[in-house]
Amino acid sequence: MFIKTLLLKDFRNYQQISLSPQNGLNILYGKNAQGKTNLVEAVYYLSTGKSFRTNRDVQLIRFDAESARISAAYQTLSGGNTIEAVLKKDGTKSFNINAMPIKKLGHLFGHFSCVAFTPEDIKAVKETPALRRRLIDLEIAKIRPAYFFDLKSYYQVLSEKNALLKKRIGEDEKRLISVYNEQMAVHAKTIIRLRTAFLEELKEAFNQTYRLISGEDKTAGIIYRASVEPENIENAFLSKAGSLMSREIEYRQSLFGPHKEDFVFMLDEHDLKLYGSQGQQRTVMLAYKLAVLNMVKERTGESPVLILDDVFSELDFSRQNRLTELLAASQVFITTAVPINIKQTYHAFVVENGQIKSG
Numbered sequence: 480m481f482i483k484t485l486l487l488k489d490f491r492n493y494q495q496i497s498l499s500p501q502n503g504l505n506i507l508y509g510k511n512a513q514g515k516t517n518l519v520e521a522v523y524y525l526s527t528g529k530s531f532r533t534n535r536d537v538q539l540i541r542f543d544a545e546s547a548r549i550s551a552a553y554q555t556l557s558g559g560n561t562i563e564a565v566l567k568k569d570g571t572k573s574f575n576i577n578a579m580p581i582k583k584l585g586h587l588f589g590h591f592s593c594v595a596f597t598p599e600d601i602k603a604v605k606e607t608p609a610l611r612r613r614l615i616d617l618e619i620a621k622i623r624p625a626y627f628f629d630l631k632s633y634y635q636v637l638s639e640k641n642a643l644l645k646k647r648i649g650e651d652e653k654r655l656i657s658v659y660n661e662q663m664a665v666h667a668k669t670i671i672r673l674r675t676a677f678l679e680e681l682k683e684a685f686n687q688t689y690r691l692i693s694g695e696d697k698t699a700g701i702i703y704r705a706s707v708e709p710e711n712i713e714n715a716f717l718s719k720a721g722s723l724m725s726r727e728i729e730y731r732q733s734l735f736g737p738h739k740e741d742f743v744f745m746l747d748e749h750d751l752k753l754y755g756s757q758g759q760q761r762t763v764m765l766a767y768k769l770a771v772l773n774m775v776k777e778r779t780g781e782s783p784v785l786i787l788d789d790v791f792s793e794l795d796f797s798r799q800n801r802l803t804e805l806l807a808a809s810q811v812f813i814t815t816a817v818p819i820n821i822k823q824t825y826h827a828f829v830v831e832n833g834q835i836k837s838g
């Protein structure tokens with residue numbers, strides 16, 4: 480799929496702009512702090528209803544404005560569509576697809592589809608498991624909208640259980656903890672199953688893409704550290720919950736489950752965060768994102784829009800060229816503050832202080 484026109488009103492530093500990108504490579508070039516990331520942030524917002532750099536939507540509304548609007552006309556294989564997001568200062572937001580309101584955020588997934596690769600994603604290799612879970616969860620939710628709702632329900636029960644664990648625990652509370660555990664086990668089963676299936680499906684394309692972009696003869700992989708063995712999940716979860724109950728009461732919090740799981744990115748047998756060079760870390764994460772893009776494309780027949788924010792110019796020239804060759808069939812937005820020199824044809828836009836010109 481590809482965006483034909485994008486309109487922004489009072490979004491970040493944009494007062495009002497309209498942009499017609501091409502179905503192919505679009506390079507957004509400009510000095511620092513001009514609005515390059517803001518623009519791709521708006522595109523991404525349309526696909527997930529969230530920014531990739533803040534959880535606070537009010538930050539997206541232009542200083543002094545009351546509301547922000549992002550809208551796009553996009554083309555899919557089955558025809559033309561429109562999508563619109565409106566964010567208000569009071570924290571409310573609404574979405575329309577083809578002028579029909581979307582009632583739940585989870586229902587936004589699967590319409591306008593976008594994969595973004597940002598400096599934050601590279602941080603995920605090195606930093607907390609929470610960032611890596613987010614990286615994986617968001618992508619699964621795009622392919623399997625039900626995942627989003629299971630995850631949400633799991634976290635809801637988890638927070639109720641954690642609130643209970645802060646109180647004095649008698650026999651009644653213990654029974655209630657068991658009830659929570661049973662509910663969590665049901666959601667954990669779906670979450671762990673889908674995480675396992677997602678990584679299995681991704682494996683081949685992930686490794687191949689890594690080899691293609693890097694030109695290295697190394698195997699890239701992801702090890703899933705699940706909280707229970709991915710067989711007989713519900714029973715395994717319940718028996719672990721039973722044996723950990725007294726410790727959870729002692730520590731006054733839930734000690735295991737999908738909210739504690741981790742994903743370790745590997746290159747050959749080595750943990751990427753400990754042994755990978757910066758370029759390798761960047762390329763592995765890029766390969767992960769492209770493998771996701773490929774998976775969505777295989778499942779839906781539609782290639783998602785790809786965003787590369789500030790990550791392209793850090794790759795060496797041969798990696799840049801191999802990458803852009805791979806991307807020939809997708810609409811891509813690349814932001815950069817330094818000029819780019821690649822063989823493929825592209826359309827250039829110059830971003831300057833919230834204004835955009837064709838360059």
Ligand SMILES: Nc1ncnc2c1ncn2[C@@H]1O[C@H](COP(=O)(O)OP(=O)(O)OP(=O)(O)O)[C@@H](O)[C@H]1O
Pocket residue numbers: 490491492493509510511512513514515516517518537538539540541542789814815816830
């Ligand atoms: N809500 C907002 N209202 C108005 N301006 C904003 C808002 N949020 C951010 N900005 C401005 O947007 C600018 C940053 O834009 P952006 O992050 O897109 O820069 P960039 O072109 O990607 O720069 P870099 O090359 O440094 O990454 C800053 O000048 C910032 O003050």
Ligand SMILES: [Mg+2]
Pocket residue numbers: 515516517789814
């Ligand atoms: Mg930027």
